[in-house]
Amino acid sequence: MSKSAQLFRMATEEHICPFGLKSKDLLEREGYKVEDHLLTSREQTDTFKKQHSVETTPQVFIQNTRVGGYEDLRSYFNKAQAGQQGTSYTPVMAIFSVTLLLSLAFSFSAGFSLISIYTLELFVALTMSALAIQKLQDLFSFTNSFITYDLVGMKVVRYAYAYPFIEAYVGIGMIAGLPAFSVAPFSLLIGGIGAISVIKAVYIDKRELKCACVGGDSNVPLGFISLTENLFMIGAGIWMFVK
Known part of the structure; x- marks a missing residue:
């Protein structure tokens, strides 16, 4: 049985959310078929956030359960926090x-x-x-x-x-x-x-x-x-x- 996930991400003419693209990439690398839902306007994005009581996008749903944004998704797959953390050479x-x-x-x-x-x-x-x-x-x-x-x-x-x-x-x-x-x-x-x-x-x-x-x-x-x-x-x- 193939794994599937729903991704809701902002993609307007003015702004394409980088974390939405990274979430899609991560899901695909983990073997998920992604239902990619684009929020193509600020109004549509605001409506989605209000409907699901969230403050940010993207949002990922797996088996009809909300996982959250990109960092939440990394945590879901037991991956380290993205980006440089703390002191580093x-x-x-x-x-x-x-x-x-x-x-x-x-x-x-x-x-x-x-x-x-x-x-x-x-x-x-x-x-x-x-x-x-x-x-x-x-x-x-x-x-x-x-x-x-x-x-x-x-x-x-x-x-x-x-x-x-x-x-x-x-x-x-x-x-x-x-x-x-x-x-x-x-x-x-x-x-x-x-x-x-x-x-x-x-x-x-x-x-x-x-x-x-x-x-x-x-x-x-x-x-x-x-x-x-x-x-x-x-x-x-x-x-x-x-x-």
């Missing part, structure tokens, strides 16, 4: 993984050995550039988080606004092969200040903070990852002078 790991693959790809296309100084330089530069992009997406949110632990940002708020631009400049400058004297000092400056700030906030003061390394709205905990980012900058600055 996922955003940083995603950036590091992609920039590593990009550096390997560029090295391969340029005819260099995959395991080489050139690949490492690219990895550091691309990672710094990608992290700068994350910060630049919302400077306001980034600075709100950054100035709570950066020792210079606390005293000079404008430094917090300049930081992502400096980081991007260093990453792009490394890739472009600009002279060391025009790039390395900036890398050493922000990397050194950042490393000292993280060490003080996390390892001395024992504060539990969110890292602004991937933007102000992230749930990445301040600590090892942010310290690694700053050590990358310090190492890059020293290497540019040595090279």
